[in-house]
Amino acid sequence: MKNNTSYTIKRAQRFPVILIGEGLLTGAAGGLLVLLYRVALTYGGRWLGFILEYISGHPVRIFAWFLALLAMACIVGRLVKWEPMISGSGIPQVEGEVTGKFIQKWEKVLPAKFIGGFLCMFAGLSLGREGPSIQLGAMTGKGISRLFGREKTEERFLMTCGASAGLAAAFHAPLAGMMFALEEIHKGFSVSIMISVMTASVTSDYICSHIIGLDPVFRFTLKEALPQNYYWLLLLLGIICGAMGVFYNWAMLKIQDLYKKPKFLNETGRLILAFMAAGILGLIMPSVLGSGHELIVTLTEGKMVLSLIILTFIVKFLFSAVSFGSGAPGGIFFPLLILGAMIGGGFAMIGVRLFGLDPIYINNFILLAMAGYFTAIVRAPITGIILLFEMSGSVSQLLSLSVVSVTAYIVATLLKSEPIYESLLDRILQNQGKKPVSTVKGSGQKVLDAFPIMNGSVLAKKRVQDINWPDNCLLVALERDGKELIPKGKTQLMTGDVLTVMTDERDAGYMHDKMEKLCYTSY
Structure with a gap:
């Protein structure tokens, strides 16, 4: 059973090897999808230029273009109403799901975000491709996880891999893709996640570079370093x-x-204003x-x-x-x-x-x-x-x-x-009615998460049994100086220890916030 605690722990022990292969697959799939999205936006920009040149000085053509903009705004509005999670950048949505605060429907987000993002860029809205690319990559990772029946902890790792692949493909920046996924999306570092994210990012960038070339996004030269x-x-x-x-x-x-x-x-009224x-x-x-x-x-x-x-x-x-x-x-x-x-x-x-x-x-x-x-x-x-x-x-x-x-x-x-x-x-959380994150519905699976104890943390130099741990939270492993220890009640925690904790999927967001406060703050 995948919601079994022992299964989750045994599976996690093989993550460093498993995630390399899955990161490769996620990077390839996510990179190809984002490449297609990037090409679509490029053509959309070119078509917009042709249209603006064609309608210039012709009132009837200008009126027809504004009707087309109105129609596109209505289409995007229907897409946002059909799947609200495509609204905006997409990066907060990915971050929210990785930390367990809500769940996205990947099979709806992928087509809606792709089409909606393309129509917005075709209309000329002042928006970027990176946020949608990160969300498309992350949802590709989630789709792969669901298709292969992976458990929730692994799924979140694959979403982080997909986010990294998305940024790498969008900007031809594999290192930045890896760092952004770890620094902003996953908000944590471990050997397992770092290697898999790097694999996904490099794979995505290789595929895109092979197809569209190695030129950087900004092609301007700096003649000399600043004295x-x-x-x-x-x-x-x-x-x-x-x-x-x-x-x-x-x-x-x-x-x-x-x-x-x-x-x-x-939703549609606000979009009409922007399109006009x-x-x-x-x-x-x-x-x-x-x-x-x-x-x-x-x-x-x-x-x-x-x-x-x-x-x-x-x-x-x-x-x-x-x-x-x-x-x-x-x-x-x-x-x-x-x-x-x-x-x-x-x-x-x-x-x-x-x-x-x-x-x-x-x-x-x-x-x-x-x-x-x-x-x-x-x-x-x-x-x-x-x-x-x-x-x-x-x-x-x-x-x-x-x-x-x-x-x-x-x-x-x-x-x-x-x-x-x-x-x-x-x-986003406020718009959902300020529901407690523990009310997020899930499959009942167990979720593992790792948290390093930072310098000055309230946990440093305290024994495990003396700590007021979050509800429904189980400390399952402790890593110190590269070695894994079995935590006991009298085990004294130290700065630099990496704690691996387990909770139910529905409590993951609540547990994540509580553990961050314990590990990262002095109060």
Whole structure:
């Protein structure tokens, strides 16, 4: 029986070997699906360009296009109503399921997210492909788990593998895919999960690279590494990125609240507003449509003056808020990188005028600001650093990337801004009626999870029998210095110990939050 405790423990002992093969399969399947999604979005962007050129100056054609936008908004609205979990980025949904807070229907999410995401990008909404790619990859992993009859613990590992494969395929960034899946989705490290996630990420990237090539996403060159006499500017840039990132998080959540105030606006009504905004901007400022990749090209080639950068940033920011706040299936990942690039470009141009910055370093600041802005918003600095050097193909900026990212992280933390995906996950849980996570329905299977005891944790130097463990939680293993110990009542826990605990599937979310508090905090 798969809900049997002994079966779960014995299966977990073979995870390091089992998950390598399953990670390979998940990476291949998830990578192919996300590659197909990426190609579809590419064609959607091209078709949008042809349409905007075709309707320009022709009122009848413009009217027909707006009717088409209205129809697409209604289709996406029906998809969101049919499967609410496709709304928005998809990353909070994956994180929520991996931590046991709710359950998604993978067989509904896959087609609905694919079609909904494509229609949103075809219409020109300011959304990214990375969030949907991560959700599509994770649901592919879940589908494989269900098809092979895997138990719940293994299923969550495969979802993490799929999420990693999705980001790797979306951005040609296998290391960033692995780090993001561990740092943001799984929120934990172990040999079993790290090897399997790496396998999935590399497999996905290999397949995509073999088909569409090895070129990085951002094809701009950095002529020289930034000299250290300019590093004081990096601190200033990090402060600006941190403050602007905090404002971005506030604005994205605020626009969601504003959308919900008019009672006559349902899922479809909110989407119609976003699609109509895309139609209007397509006529007056088409450069801000879509994810914004062409803006990076224009900016890094030196074809934008400071006033245009500021105007583009403001319009792109507002349009991104309108697009994402509507609940459209699409991510914020890529658009926020574009906004970060605008901050960096504008900052560098001001630096040239006021501080004597050599213009050849403008592109350096564009790249650095993207990493700092991402870190301030998502609060995943390691992923941000790795992602940007993989996407740009440059490894000479690691020190300067680290300075900006750490500074932005500190500023955002001091301003008490919650990471955006954490806030969005809380919103999803609130929208479900504030139900306790222990009410999540499941199959009755047992779930294993691992938690390292951090420095300063309340568990450090305490005996197992003296700890107030969460309800329905069983401590089944303890790893210390690479060796597995059998925990007993008088066993004294130490900083660095990795605890493996078991609970019922329905209590997994509750147990996860309680164990994180015990292992990661001093109160």
